[in-house]
Amino acid sequence: MQDNINFIYLHIPFCLKKCNYCAFCSYPLLNYENIYIDKLEEEINHFYQNNPIETLYFGGGTPSLLNIKNIERLINKFNFKKNPEITLEMNPFNISKEKVKNLKNIGINRISLGVQSFNDDILKAIGRNHSKKDIFNTIDYLNKAGFENFSIDLIYGLPNQDINNWKNTLNTALLLNPKHISLYGLKIEKGTYFYKNPPKNIADNDIQAFMYELAMEKLSESYSHYEFAAFAKDENYFSRHNLCYWKRKNYFGFGLSASGFIENKRYTNTFNFKKYLEKPTKKDYTILSKCQEIEEEIFLGLRLADGIEFEKYEKNKDFKAKFEKYISLGFMEKIENKIKLTKKGILVSNEILCDFIEA
Ligand SMILES: C[S@@+](CC[C@H](N)C(=O)[O-])C[C@H]1O[C@@H](n2cnc3c(N)ncnc32)[C@H](O)[C@@H]1O
Ligand code: SF4
Known part of the structure; x- marks a missing residue:
């Protein structure tokens, strides 16, 4: 039954300090690291049946804060197919050359680095605990250690970030x-520092859309824009793990707040640290209806540059009418058997995708 679960997410819920915009499940509780890893192992042992997997993703929080022995211990829990993708999210604060080398040596082969901005004033305003120099040092260590495949996260629409500053970030x-x-x-996001203390001087929706358009233009010259938020040098560097979410493949998520999708059932683990430590194997499943399944397929599939197969959905007259409406408005296009969002459509994608959820 588990032969088709090829993707695994591990949530590491520790951060030294909460960033002002962040609603991810993370706490400054690094003194619980070993206890948490024991519990995470208990959850893995309960559900994972040793089938070889394609991707393993350490997300957070800040997985790069973990002791290297604990990361290695978790990697060793799994069997892998040939050429697996093993990603770890990293925050540039306090990263040493040794840490990066050790990560490479234990088998991590993809790093996702939280950069957000290259401007020290902006980094400070959003509550990051690292500087521009820390980012450059970390990237230098990644290159020197032979981490050929690393990704950087950037945010647009940050406080005091004008168009020129965003252009500089992209350059x-x-x-x-x-x-x-x-x-x-x-x-x-609700529950964040910025929610309670709204930042001044942030971009409105129109300016955010303009910043995104600018990024699409600049990055598309040398990157493949394969998903709304994701650009890769070529298809060898597409995030295989994230593609599994967008293509609705089965995956296990283990750890606090992690979610999973297995044979049309979704679950999300508790966000409560104490409750997770008490019973890490507790899962409540939601079975998706046929209609929810199709809505998800369209909602997620349209995020991809590849788009979705028209024939599969044209029998539903509501969906067909919506596709036709958006094609006539220039927001979608039909190429051979595929329906995709156009560049104009991507800029208003939130509204369009919501329309399919409510079909
Ligand atoms: C789990 S964090 C990544 C790793 C690491 N924790 C770090 O921040 O360096 C995932 C990414 O989501 C993005 N993100 C998180 N909250 C966001 C928000 N409220 N608005 C926009 N982007 C956000 C950030 O780019 C962040 O790097
Ligand atoms: S380091 Fe990452 S996960 Fe932690 S608070 Fe900041 S954005 Fe969120």
Whole structure:
């Protein structure tokens, strides 16, 4: 039954300090590291049946804070197919040359680095605990250790970030030449510092859309824009792990707040640290209806440059009418058997995708 679960996410819920915009499940509780890893292992042992996997993803929080022995211990829990992708999210704060070398030696082969901005004033305003110099040092260590495949995360629409500053961010990113770039528009999420203390001087929706358009133009010259938020040098550097989410493949998520998708059932683990330590194997599943399944397929599939297969959905007259409407408005296009969002459509994708969820 588990032969088709090829993708595994491990959530590492530790951060030294919470960034002002961040609603991810993380706490400054690094003194619980060993206890948490024991519990994570208990959850893995309970569900994972030793089938070889294709991708392993350490997400967070800040997995790069973990002791190297604990990361190695977790990697060793799994059997892998040939050429697996093993990603670890890294924050540039306090990263040493040795840490980077050790990560490479234990089998991590892809790093996702949280850069956000190259401007020290902006980094400070969003509550990051590292400087521009820390970012450059970390990238230098990654290159020297032979981490050919690393990705950087950037956010647009940050406080005091004007168009010129965003252009400079993109130019710096291009100079650093990572194999992959992920771009996110700032979202003010409930429960964050910014939610309670709204930052002044942030871009409105129109300016955010303009920043995104600018990024698409600049990055598309040397990167493949394979998903809304993701750019890669070529298909060898597409995030295989994230593609599994967008293509609705089965995956296990282990750890606090992690979610999984197995044979049309979804689950999300508790966000409560104490409850997780008490019973790390507890899962409540939600079975998706046929209609939810199709909505998800369209919602996620349209994020991809490849688009979705028209024939599969044209029998549903509501969906067909919506596709036709968006094609006539220039927001979608049909190429051979595929329906895709056009560049104009990508800029208003939130509205379009929501329309399919409510079909
Ligand atoms: C789990 S974090 C990545 C790794 C690491 N924790 C770090 O921040 O360096 C995932 C990414 O989501 C993005 N992100 C998180 N919250 C966001 C928000 N409210 N608005 C926009 N982007 C956000 C950031 O680019 C962040 O790097
Ligand atoms: S953005 Fe990353 S480093 Fe900052 S609080 Fe969130 S998970 Fe932690």
